[in-house]
Amino acid sequence: MNRFLSHLAALTRFEIADSVHSRRAAVVLALYLAAALLGVNAFATALQRLEQQLAELLQTGPAPAGALADSLWKSARFRQMIVALIGDRETALSLFSMPPIALLYGFLSFFYTPFFALLVSTPRVAMEVYTGSCRFVLFRTSRMAWILSKFIGQAVLVLLALALSTAGAWTLARFRLTGMDAFSAAAGIAIMSGKAWLFSLPFVALGLAISQSLRSPNTAQALGFLAWIGTGALAWLAKRYAGEGIRMAWDVVALLVPQGFQLELWRMEFASFAYAALWLLVLTAAYLMLGFLHFSRQDL
Amino acid sequence: MKTALAFHSVVKTYGSTRALDGLSFAIPAGAICGLVGSNGAGKTTTLALAAGLLSPGAGRIEVLGNGPWDPSRKPGQLALLPQDSILPPEATVGQLLRLYARLQDVPPNRVERDVEEALSRVHLLDRKEAPTRTLSHGMRRRVMIAQAFLGNPALILLDEPLNGLDPREAAAARDLFASWRGRATLVISSHVLSELERLCDFIVILEKGKALHAGSLTQWLRQEQRLIYELEGASLDWEILRREYPHWALSLSPDGRLLECRYDPAQWDAVEVNGRLLPRLLEAGVGIRAIRPGETLESRYLDTLAQGAQAHDRPETGT
Numbered sequence: 001m002n003r004f005l006s007h008l009a010a011l012t013r014f015e016i017a018d019s020v021h022s023r024r025a026a027v028v029l030a031l032y033l034a035a036a037l038l039g040v041n042a043f044a045t046a047l048q049r050l051e052q053q054l055a056e057l058l059q060t061g062p063a064p065a066g067a068l069a070d071s072l073w074k075s076a077r078f079r080q081m082i083v084a085l086i087g088d089r090e091t092a093l094s095l096f097s098m099p100p101i102a103l104l105y106g107f108l109s110f111f112y113t114p115f116f117a118l119l120v121s122t123p124r125v126a127m128e129v130y131t132g133s134c135r136f137v138l139f140r141t142s143r144m145a146w147i148l149s150k151f152i153g154q155a156v157l158v159l160l161a162l163a164l165s166t167a168g169a170w171t172l173a174r175f176r177l178t179g180m181d182a183f184s185a186a187a188g189i190a191i192m193s194g195k196a197w198l199f200s201l202p203f204v205a206l207g208l209a210i211s212q213s214l215r216s217p218n219t220a221q222a223l224g225f226l227a228w229i230g231t232g233a234l235a236w237l238a239k240r241y242a243g244e245g246i247r248m249a250w251d252v253v254a255l256l257v258p259q260g261f262q263l264e265l266w267r268m269e270f271a272s273f274a275y276a277a278l279w280l281l282v283l284t285a286a287y288l289m290l291g292f293l294h295f296s297r298q299d300l
Numbered sequence: 301m302k303t304a305l306a307f308h309s310v311v312k313t314y315g316s317t318r319a320l321d322g323l324s325f326a327i328p329a330g331a332i333c334g335l336v337g338s339n340g341a342g343k344t345t346t347l348a349l350a351a352g353l354l355s356p357g358a359g360r361i362e363v364l365g366n367g368p369w370d371p372s373r374k375p376g377q378l379a380l381l382p383q384d385s386i387l388p389p390e391a392t393v394g395q396l397l398r399l400y401a402r403l404q405d406v407p408p409n410r411v412e413r414d415v416e417e418a419l420s421r422v423h424l425l426d427r428k429e430a431p432t433r434t435l436s437h438g439m440r441r442r443v444m445i446a447q448a449f450l451g452n453p454a455l456i457l458l459d460e461p462l463n464g465l466d467p468r469e470a471a472a473a474r475d476l477f478a479s480w481r482g483r484a485t486l487v488i489s490s491h492v493l494s495e496l497e498r499l500c501d502f503i504v505i506l507e508k509g510k511a512l513h514a515g516s517l518t519q520w521l522r523q524e525q526r527l528i529y530e531l532e533g534a535s536l537d538w539e540i541l542r543r544e545y546p547h548w549a550l551s552l553s554p555d556g557r558l559l560e561c562r563y564d565p566a567q568w569d570a571v572e573v574n575g576r577l578l579p580r581l582l583e584a585g586v587g588i589r590a591i592r593p594g595e596t597l598e599s600r601y602l603d604t605l606a607q608g609a610q611a612h613d614r615p616e617t618g619t
Contacts, residue, residue, distance in 0.1 A: 003375060003405075010402040014395065021431065022390035132385030136396075136447060139351040139380050140403035142372050300353040 007141045008149055015153030028120050028161050032112070036165035037172055039108040040101065044176035047100075073100055087239075091266045098268070099181060101173045102188025109162065109196035110262060114203040115228050116161070121154045121207030122224030123217035125295070130215055135300055143296055147212065151288060154204045159197050166193040195265045195273070202258040202283040206231070209291025212298075235259030258283055302329040303365065304455050304485035305350055310359030312345050312509075319345045321509035322359070327502060329454075330482055334496035334517065335489040336601060337506035343489040344383050346506065347457045350487070351380040364454055376405030381448040383459035383489075389433035393424065393443055396432065397450065404451035418446040421476050423469070437464045445473055449480070456480065458488045462495060474499055497521075497597040505604060512604055521594040522562075527573055528594070529559040532587035541580070548573065 019025040073079075073096065082100075083092040085107055095103055125147070128134040137146060170186050207224050214220045238254035241247055254260030264276035306326040312319045320342045327333045335343050348354045349361060352369035363369040364377055371378075387396060397415040406414050419425045422442035432440055441464045448456055458477070462470045477486055477499055490496050496503070503520055505512040518524055542550050549562040559581075563573055570593055581588060595603075 003372070007403055010399055014391070014399045017395060018388055018391050021392075021395075128388075132382060133388045135348075135351075135353055135380070135382040135385045136387065136400060136444075137403065138353060138371075139369065139378055140371055140376075140400065297355060299355065300348075 004142065004145055007145045008152075011137075011141065011146060011149030012152045015149050016156055019153065019157055024120065025157055025160070028116060028157055029164050031116055032161035032165040033168045035108060035112045036105065036169040040105065040169045040172050041176065043101065043104045044173060047177065088263045088266070091263050094268050095266060098188045099185045101177065101180060101185050102192050105166075105169050105189045106192030106195065106266070109165070109192060110199060110265070113158065113162065113196045113200045114258065117154070117158055117200040117203040118207045118224040118228050119221065120157065121204045122211050122220040124150050124154065125208060125211035126214045126220040127217040129298075129300060130217055138300060144292065147208065147288070147292055147295065151204060151208055154208070155201060158200045158204065162193045162197050166190055198277055198280055199258060199262070199265055202280050202287055203228070205284040205287035209287045212291035212295035231257040232259055235262070255279065256283070303327065303362065304329040304331070305487060306362040307346070308360040308362070310349065310361060311357045312342075312349060312354060313357050319509055320349070320356075323506070323509060323511055325504050325511045325514035327485060327487060327504070327514075329485050331502040332477065332481055332486045332500045333488065333502040333504060334500035335487055335504050335506065336493065336496065336597070338605075341506040342509045343506055344459055347380065347459050347487065347489060348382070350457055351378060353382075376451045377454045379404070379448045379450070379453040379456045381444050381458045381461050387432040387440055387443060390431055392429050392431050393419065393435070394428040396443070397447060400447045401450045404453070406451045414450055418450050421449065422446045423472065438466060438469060441465055442469060442473075445476070449476065454484050456484050456486045458486065460490055461488060462490065462492060470495070493597040493601060503597070505601065507605065507608060512608055517597070518594075521597060521600050524565040524594075525562055526594045527561045527570055528592050529561070529581070530589040530591070531557055531559055532589055533585065536581070536584040536586055544580070545577070
């Protein structure tokens with residue numbers, strides 16, 4: 001066991017260092033940061049326009065950017081908009097304790113994190129099988145240690161990317177929305193970032209499962225894109241068509257895709273979060289092991 | 301005698317292609333073994349199976365007397381230089397070798413020293429911090445050779461190790477392999493038969509997924525019972541010579557350029573044979589261009605292939 005852990009640690013360190021050297025890390029960090037900054041900037045612009053219109057309408061005169069957000073946040077119309085964005089009234093109502101910028105950041109990161117996680121993880125194993133570079137390692141250590149190191153390495157990469165995008169989003173929001181409550185916004189964005197990371201784990205595992213089953217990195221990446229669309233579609237169908245009788249099968253489908261737990265992640269109660277976290281970790285392990293069942297017997 | 305690597309009726313198929321067709325052989329521990337065969341004979345498949353990268357369809361593989369290779373059971377005991385594989389391009393040479401050394405069970409406090417020693421052996425110490433993508437093909441090959449000798453492996457599998465090396469580096473690599481004689485079992489797959497002949501003491505000849513021969517190289521080349529003289533200006537009466545040395549079998553090639561002397565190794569050795577025959581030849585004014593023991597690996601290999609083909613072509617006769 002000690003040897004397994006020491007191999008796992010060495011392989012994970014190498015996976016992260018190789019990501020940095022190969023500029024994969026830079027690309028991932030840039031993608032996350034750009035997505036967060038663009039989203040927050042667009043939101044701040046829209047919010048400022050709305051505030052301007054409100055100020056004109058109410059003839060209250062100019063106010064610092066974001067200062068009217070509190071009033072806005074309490075408005076029924078704005079709440080309806082948030083309910084529509086999240087898709088669940090109960091969940092949406094439980095979120096009004098969070099600053100709007102944090103919710104916007106959560107919405108964005110739940111959208112792009114799975115996509116980026118799949119994008120970077122799908123070629124990781126297939127590429128090394130394709131080039132044969134795994135043959136320098138896999139007579140020295142177990143395939144399980146190698147695959148786990150890939151998973152941990154990619155999960156760490158996503159965590160770093162989310163941390164950077166958190167910092168970037170908060171800094172931009174602080175600059176653009178001067179009336180914003182900086183502390184509660186930072187806390188809110190950090191909480192949503194953590195949830196997005198948890199949400200990304202099954203996607204990293206799904207990407208690696210696809211990667212373990214294929215020898216072509218390009219095909220793996222294309223399948224990863226399809227998996228992102230497919231799991232999203234399944235979650236949507238499950239939510240739409242779940243019901244009594246045979247339609248209860250859709251409830252089972254919802255348990256098999258990470259997006260089926262998105263609403264629980266939005267909720268602020270610990271019980272909801274714990275339920276989602278547990279299931280997401282189970283899905284992560286299941287996806288990874290499903291891929292490993294094939295990879296453990298694959299000729300290299 | 302301990303066996304380092306043994307295949308027992310191993311079959312490996314890729315789709316409808318039978319790469320190994322009941323392959324059996326046993327390589328003694330401590331040997332430097334040459335794995336020889338035509339393209340597609342199954343050499344790379346054999347080494348990949350031995351290293352656990354492939355699974356056999358049937359048969360049994362014994363690596364270091366412990367069943368099929370499993371790195372968790374005897375960590376660091378096996379090393380492989382795979383063919384047609386690319387080192388991770390962005391990692392530096394040092395990073396890669398440090399990782400491989402750790403996985404090869406080199407103690408952490410010895411990793412740096414071992415890596416530097418391995419790089420010194422292949423004359424690449426100055427490229428330790430260079431990403432592998434910046435190295436030439438030959439240099440990358442030398443890094444691959446270096447990684448195979450990290451730690452203290454008991455079985456080292458080298459698939460076409462000298463491919464792409466310049467003559468100086470090829471000679472240095474050969475010296476490195478020879479320096480491991482007795483410390484580990486080396487299995488070297490190569491098409492360069494002259495290299496193998498100089499280096500190996502054991503040989504496995506593969507053809508169409510089967511072993512045509514597996515055994516001592518000197519015995520197979522009949523080096524302990526045969527001397528070949530390359531002659532020039534032969535003007536001797538060969539029948540007289542044959543009568544002078546009745547205990548040896550002397551035969552001359554049709555063009556008169558090669559004299560073969562076969563003797564009983566239990567009674568004679570090459571020094572004694574040369575001591576008697578050479579003065580007689582020189583005295584008779586025969587020019588001697590070269591003397592070599594037995595056959596060359598190349599000629600013996602080609603003969604074996606030809607015999608195999610003839611046996612295959614020969615029509616079956618009824619009794």
